Amino acid sequence: MKSYRQTRKRKNAFSLTEKLEQPIDLYDHLPFQVAVVSNLLQLNRDFSIRQIIDLDPRELRVILNIGSYMPISSADIAYQARLDAYTVSRAVKTLKSLEMIEVFSRSDNKKVKLLRLTEKGHEVYQKLVDEINQRTEFLESVITQEEKALLMETLAKIEDRAEKMLTEHATGALKKGINLPADQKEIIRWHKKSNH
Template structure:
């Protein structure tokens, strides 16, 4: 710890920093084995994996489930469509809604990606007992819910003070309302 600043932040015991470090280590483009499976950016990989796991699915649902802003999801969807890995289909019940599905090429890539991701997950889970893993997921959900609440409340406070919120901040508020109802 530095002595040049009074009361420096101890990053080793700062929860958001520690989560960010693990997140950085687990980034899809950081893992050479996963990165070599495709030329997709991490954003496109996350969207492709989400489509493959939950198809047929709407872009808005991908944004909510992964907490990616809708602009990021939209850009990824456009790229995946251009690469002919996914298709957009009209919803059976709501004709103005488009659902996303993997086509055969997308399914093949999805299978390769999830095999590598699953292998990595099993290796990581080995450091925890089953009870620890269950507790870890419970704690992670609590932290995720609280982070979402804090960000949504902060955005709402700034809007209430008269600021014009960007779309991603409005999305945070919408997500929090959806998850807390």
């Protein structure tokens, strides 16, 4: 309850502008508030994580995906983490240069490249997991198991709805003959993959 009061206190510190008609009250705007929490939860903002390894958010997300789901392709990481292919590619390049991951070909299809942790990467991943589990325990201590289940279900609904919205916007542009950038084409592919 204390953290909710702190949020209300911040809300009360800011008055909506009178310079515009119907400005958005960001404290009551769900997508904005989800983004605020997401910003606070970025792993590289936590000093305990940075003491393990000082990586950018994209590298942290990618190494966690590789460690949790290896062997995995870059395309599958992009889909699972909702990152664009360019972001994953840059993270893979950095992690490879740090000798934390390795790229190898599938035995049945040499064109498909998969990623896995090296011994060094495994060590970093395990330290990250241990710290993340402690963070998770601390963060989840303010909600019940029922609230967590409801929150996870609600976030899944919002994720599905956001994907649908972005896909409709990108598809609408495509139908108008607009040449879509790669990240927008990727959103359409994600939606197709989710619904087949």
